Amino acid sequence: MVLNYIWISLLLISILVGMIHAFVVGDAAPLAEIMNSTFSSAKNGFEISLGLTGVLSLWLGIMKIGENAGAISIMSKLVSPFFCKIFPDIPKNHPAMGSIFMNISANMLGLDNAATPLGLKAMKEMQEINDKKDTASNPMIMFLVLNTSGLTLIPISILVYRAQLGAVNPSDVFLPILLATYFSSLAGLISVAIAQKINLFQKNILLTLGILTAIIVGIILLFSQMTQEEIQRYSSFIANFILLGIISAFIISGVVKKVNVYESFIEGAKEGFKVAIGIIPYLIAILVAVGMFRASGAMDWIILGVEKCVAFLGLDTDFVGALPTAIMKPLSGSGARGMMIDAMTTYGADSFVGRLVCILQGSTDTTFYILAVYFGSVGIVKTRHALSCGLIADAVGIMAAIVIGYFFFG
Numbered sequence: 001m002v003l004n005y006i007w008i009s010l011l012l013i014s015i016l017v018g019m020i021h022a023f024v025v026g027d028a029a030p031l032a033e034i035m036n037s038t039f040s041s042a043k044n045g046f047e048i049s050l051g052l053t054g055v056l057s058l059w060l061g062i063m064k065i066g067e068n069a070g071a072i073s074i075m076s077k078l079v080s081p082f083f084c085k086i087f088p089d090i091p092k093n094h095p096a097m098g099s100i101f102m103n104i105s106a107n108m109l110g111l112d113n114a115a116t117p118l119g120l121k122a123m124k125e126m127q128e129i130n131d132k133k134d135t136a137s138n139p140m141i142m143f144l145v146l147n148t149s150g151l152t153l154i155p156i157s158i159l160v161y162r163a164q165l166g167a168v169n170p171s172d173v174f175l176p177i178l179l180a181t182y183f184s185s186l187a188g189l190i191s192v193a194i195a196q197k198i199n200l201f202q203k204n205i206l207l208t209l210g211i212l213t214a215i216i217v218g219i220i221l222l223f224s225q226m227t228q229e230e231i232q233r234y235s236s237f238i239a240n241f242i243l244l245g246i247i248s249a250f251i252i253s254g255v256v257k258k259v260n261v262y263e264s265f266i267e268g269a270k271e272g273f274k275v276a277i278g279i280i281p282y283l284i285a286i287l288v289a290v291g292m293f294r295a296s297g298a299m300d301w302i303i304l305g306v307e308k309c310v311a312f313l314g315l316d317t318d319f320v321g322a323l324p325t326a327i328m329k330p331l332s333g334s335g336a337r338g339m340m341i342d343a344m345t346t347y348g349a350d351s352f353v354g355r356l357v358c359i360l361q362g363s364t365d366t367t368f369y370i371l372a373v374y375f376g377s378v379g380i381v382k383t384r385h386a387l388s389c390g391l392i393a394d395a396v397g398i399m400a401a402i403v404i405g406y407f408f409f410g
Helices: 002-025 029-069 071-086 095-108 112-128 138-148 156-164 170-195 203-223 228-256 261-296 298-312 318-328 333-347 352-363 367-377 386-409
Strands: none
Touching (some): 002 261, 029 071, 029 112, 029 261, 071 095, 095 112, 095 138, 112 367, 138 367, 156 352, 170 352, 170 386, 228 261, 261 298, 318 333, 318 352, 352 386
């Protein structure tokens, strides 16, 4: 319901701002630009869905092999001590546990193409045990907020962009990004736990968070000793090794269990095709709204208003140049990426704004896109507190990124 109101608001605000702009300049060009954005955004939404079809078919096929071979069940048992605590409504050793674990792991490694199909698989499995098919269940909300918080251990794509745009030391934002995304994910977990009355002071939860913190600290210490080229090489090797290892393990387990691997793959691939088709309307709806909002100039007005308020309070306004990326990030991943690149081009990759936009880009994920795609894939229309908790994680991530940016580079 909240997503519905926000979608309507984006559309109406965009149209209103466009009309005011057209009236002020005495030209219909702003309205034409908004209208053109609806067509380009709709086309973009369809193309994204079309691109997802192949990836979804591939990975849901692989997942079906693992499911029929019992590999997913084994993974569920391994992660159940922690996941049973934060997903108390999912039965112990349910296949959804394995899918959730694999999705979160893929996200942490920066494997976006693999993470989305695994996440959609998890949503389908959670929908099977959901009593109200049109309403988001507690496990779905926890899962999606952890996704929107965007915990990524190796932000390789951002480092590549910095290298391409001439940064002297592209990996200098690695540690700040890792800290910002960790605070964002922690805020998301806490906000959902409060809403769902989950006690986080349990031994398994504290132990897991402690181990995760130790891993992050270890990665920071290890990567701080490497050059940017070494970070790219080793992180790419580790990610691909794990990915290919999972595929091999599923296929081998299928052979050992005498599963018809080919038929299992085809069965899962068919599911992937159906899922990709199902999310098209939801994806087009959110991308059109975001496209109109950008084209109307409403975001520029927001940035200008924030800058005036910050200046009035006597605070430093250097961070304002990075706010377009921060505001766009929850709405559109490609839009935020474009604004990050534009900011680095305009201000310089090694400027304060150039570094800050990278930290902001890596601090959270695309909340509205994730909600539209994941909920749309299983027909959820009542999102309950998913959006509010996701935006809390986004807000904490943005604030943490700004503070950390000033601490490291201000």
